[in-house]
Amino acid sequence: MKRRKFLSLGAVAAAATVLPAGLSATDFRATAPKAWDAPTSKEAIEAMFGSAAMVDGQIEIKAPKLAENGGAVPIGIKSKLDLAVIALFQDANPRSAVVVFELGEGGVVDLQTKIKMRKTANVTIVAKGRDGKLYSAVQKVEVSIGGCGG
């Protein structure tokens, strides 16, 4: 089931290249709407990726030990794996899912973004490799002044 889901994702991505501009390969807000409303990372991850086993220790999260501005906490994601989908979750806001990245065939796993965190909490990355396996990483980020966001 999981495998079939992954393969169909690939088919959609391949088809998108011949479709008119403006159509994205995959819209994770449309394909996994429940995941974006889940309050905790555990629930959000299950809604987006299911509960299959995940491989730990092959993705590096680069985040400050102590974030001074919770409104824009820099998060870096690096890995030598060939990843197709990379999702970022946290437990510092009313809802957990923040962003889901998708990399094209020549993608290099070296990403950065900035997120809101209103308190100290874990940041979790869950990724799907082109090998069909799920990978994860967790890092606690301390926040001294919370960001806006409720």
Added chain:
Amino acid sequence: MSMKIKAKIKKDVTEVKLLLSSPMVGKEEAELKKVEVSYITHVTAKVGGKVVWEASTGPFLSKDPYFMFNFKGAKAGDELVVETIDDKGKTESSKAAIK
């Protein structure tokens, strides 16, 4: 509304720095601050019509979201096209040559 794109190639890897313009206000923040819900929901980057990177986004990204990403397969002079869509279906597009 505007966006800033910088795309630089080193050896065979293109590094893109992208700064979008959006308040990224979700329902909780909108209620608290008595402002309108407004956030970007999807960003796509393409070279030669092929998607090289994309992101499904939510309101817990920082205001005026920042992204850095890397990919192989492009060359200097190629055009990188970035398209965004927000929660109301409003789209924006901008492009930059890879240097």
